[in-house]
Amino acid sequence: MINTNKPIYPPSEELCSFIIDSLGISQSALDLGIKRSCLENSPLPIVMWSYGLVTLYQLNIILSWQQDH
Secondary structure, three states, X not given: OOOOOOOOOOOOHHHHXXXXXXXXXXXXXXXXHHHHHHHHOOOHHHHHHHOOOOOHHHHHHHHHHHHHO
């Protein structure tokens, strides 16, 4: 978990679409990730990986996508 006083904002629609369309992650898994991300004030990709919603390989794809966008 990342400990910060700075709030982490909800993920962009583009990121959510990428996760669903390109990686085949279900909407319900994404919704759970977003909910936990907000509660834990942690980045969505890290939360999804820590809860087993994406694999390490998928996490790397998401992080690469974020870096490019």
